Each structure stands twice: as structure tokens, then as C-alpha cells.
Amino acid sequence: MTATVTDVHVPRERGARGIPEATIARLPVYLRALTALSERGVASASSEELAQAAGVNSSKLRKDLSHLGSYGTRGVGYEVEYLRYQIAREIGLTQDWPVVIVGMGNLGQALAGYGGFATRGFRVAGLVDNDPARVGEVYGQMPVRHLDDLEDVVSRHRASIGVVTTPSAAAQQVADRLVGAGVSAILNFAPTVLTVPNGVDVRKVDLSIELQILAYHEQRKAHPDPLAAVVLPTDQQVRPA
């Protein structure tokens, strides 16, 4: 629903400029691959080489990049630095994103100390916790503030991204307050479905869901087809209804 002057009926929202969601999800992967190549001093790479580094196939990579523009040279490949900048710009990493983390348990501490944020345009702008005993402790050079100050922390740093690492029971309330304070994107680590107003983006990271998906496939590896072994009479074929 791109806000143009006269609101034209747009059949589908995908980013504001027609880049498929599946592609967007891979851009950060390409960015990382390009950064790695750059650090190894590689100046240029073919779609095949890039794809290998990113763990996808080359047609997918080419199709993805084609949505951004024509940044390669036929017969040659892509210039690493140039493409890297273009992708960073497309994602919005040429600007600085202040992030507030709520919930300073083990996971919150891990995130606060994670160096990967800084190098990718994200800045931990505030740490918040409910427990007075934790207030004032310092993680990654940032002191923990009390939950009561959440709104202050968010607005003072103009944070638009919040990370929720509280227990499930608190997650919805925290999300409500983050949104109330002006946050419009939430990364949720609590195993809960968050309800948020339109216009607020939520992404979810759920460890035990990932493990369960792995478990499903593991089970199938061990017992490829239980029905064939257990249910069917020795030599009579039954057509499944």
C-alpha cells in the first residue's frame, strides 16, 4: 500500500518496490558472502562463485540480483565492492539502526555482547530489564536500565527496532510498550505469538521450533516408512483411501 498522492490500488505489498520477500531474506546472506570475499582480497566474482559462497545456486542468485538492478558485467561477473555497497544500501545498512534489547537473561546478555551487530549497521542503544538486581550491570559497555524507563530509552535513542528476550509471560506486554514508545519492528525470541498493530513488523526466532523441525526429519531417517512396515499385510497391496 505504497503511499502515493492518489492512493492507487496495489495488488500486493512486497517491500515498497517490488522486491520479492524471498529475495530480501537472502540479501543479507549475499552481503555476508561478499564481505568475506572482500576480506580475502577478491575483487570480482562470477554468479557461480558468489552463489557457492552464499550456499545457493547461481540462477537463484542472478534472479535475486536482477531485482536490484544490473550490477554485473556480462562475460565477466560482479565487482565485489560495488555489489556489496549496492546491497547494503538496498537493505538500509548505510544508515545506523539503534536497537533496544528488553530482557537481560542469558540470551539478552548474549545478544548485548554480540559483536556482529556493530559491524552491520546495528547499534545496541539500550538494555532493559525488570529485575532491580540487574539494573546497572553492564554488558557490552552498556548499562542495564529498569523496565520503567523503557519508553524513555526508546524515545531518547529514537530506536525503531526492539528485541524481546523476556520470558513468554512478559513478551506481549513488553511488545505493547515498545510499540507504544515508537518501535515499529520487533525481533521476538520469546516462544509466543505477538499481536501488534498494522504497520509493525514482527520476526520470530524460536530455538525449539528449529529443533523440532530437525527432529521430524531425523525420525524419518530412522524409520523411513512406518506404515509400509507395520500396517500392510505381507503381500497384499492396499490403496490408501
Next chain:
Amino acid sequence: MTATVTDVHVPRERGARGIPEATIARLPVYLRALTALSERGVASASSEELAQAAGVNSSKLRKDLSHLGSYGTRGVGYEVEYLRYQIAREIGLTQDWPVVIVGMGNLGQALAGYGGFATRGFRVAGLVDNDPARVGEVYGQMPVRHLDDLEDVVSRHRASIGVVTTPSAAAQQVADRLVGAGVSAILNFAPTVLTVPNGVDVRKVDLSIELQILAYHEQRKAHPDPLAAVVLPTDQQVRPA
């Protein structure tokens, strides 16, 4: 395309029993919703209610469940306990999955102490780290063993799932050793593309990728359509091609 005795040519692998991958990824979400309802004493629920609790729409939920069998009652809904058991069984959570965590930094510690595993059929069977200073420390009642003992820890507990929470530089080596020791499913938190043999499943959790996807959408919110603002003359409407 159920694998029968004579190995029929299978056009596509999706689980071993025709359940779409997209559905599998949602089963754990349904399971959690059902558990929550069960704890609230709800005995039965319609697809609409379940879908709401799980954060999806009801046709998707019904279609997903239809791949498992006919576990509902027309005109009534689904019995919570019964459906919960069926899904748990389908995922493979009626058995116990020993998990080995490699890399006891902040994130590894967070996972070791995460109570959510135990209640969902996963058991932390071993903690491993490279740093002699950390060996012997106890997290979640489990002592840390040295990386040298990785193979021993895996085989002694018959772990088939490994969690990699090492720095990127070590991740591939650790994955190789896990696979060598008998692990066939890996949950990777290191921001690296892991290369593993066929038959080994890898899932990746990447915090900064999630943040980057949020950043992309945030950027689009702030500047909904740069082209429209910059390119278009004040009051002339251009029909998007």
C-alpha cells in the same frame, strides 16, 4: 509417494511421507498453541480458534492438519489433547532427543540453561568447549567437556542433533567432527554457510540476518516510495507499468 518395497522413482523428497515442508515448519507452532490451550483447561477448539492461537489463518491450519489425517470432527472442531498427541507423534517428540551443544560462549550458556528444551523432548546430553578455562564449569546441571572429547560425548549419548554456537571460524571444523561422530542434524548459530554430506540436515539461525530483514522494511516505511517522491512531477499521475 510413499516409499514401498520396490524403490519407486521419487520425484521429490519431502519428509518420507508427503507432508509439505511448509506444513512441517508450522506443526511445532500448532503444538505450542495446543499446549497453551490445554494448560488453560480448554478441551476442544475449532480451526478458527486454533488458528488464532497459532497466528495463522484457519484454511491454512485445516489444510496443514489434513496432511496428518482426519483428526477433527465436522461440525465440532478438534479435541485439544488428542490433536496435541498426534502432532507430537508426527514430529517425533514422543521420543527423547539427546542434543550436544558445542561452544559455551554467551549463547551456548543461554541454550544450556534454557528450560524449553526438556519439556519438548530434547535433552541436553553434552556441553563442549575449546577453552580449558571453561571445562568443568556447570550450566543447567551439565559440566562442560573439552573439545577433544567431542566424539566421545556424541557417541556415548547417541546424540543425533548437534548445536553449533562457536565463533564462525571454528564452525565448519566442528560440524565436520560432529558429522564424523554420528550427528546427522545440526542447528547452526554461527554466521557461516556449513558444508555437510548428503543426508545431514542443517538449519541456520542468524540474528543479524533477521535484523537486516527488519531494517529493510523499516527503511521502506520511512521512505515509502523514493521514486514517486523524486521522479514524479507535482500533480501528474503516472500509471506504474
Next chain:
DNA sequence: GAATGTGAAGGCTTTCACAGCT
């Protein structure tokens, strides 16, 4: 000659809408 950029084809996933069961 080599590798990109892209229509077209093929698959997978979601949504629709209703037949069928309770």
C-alpha cells in the same frame, strides 16, 4: 568465449469455496 539478465515453464504454497459429515 564467457557470464549476465530474463522470459517461460514447472513446483510449491496459500487461499477460496463448498461438498460432506455430525
Next chain:
DNA sequence: AGCTGTGAAAGCCTTCACATTC
């Protein structure tokens, strides 16, 4: 009367294969 289970339609995403460009 109400709600599930499911074909059919519609929408996405991936893969193919090649015209185009350097």
C-alpha cells in the same frame, strides 16, 4: 446449523535455457 476436509484456482518462488552483452 456448523465446521471439517479438500478439490480447484491463484499466487509465489525456483529452475531452465538462451538471447544478449562484454
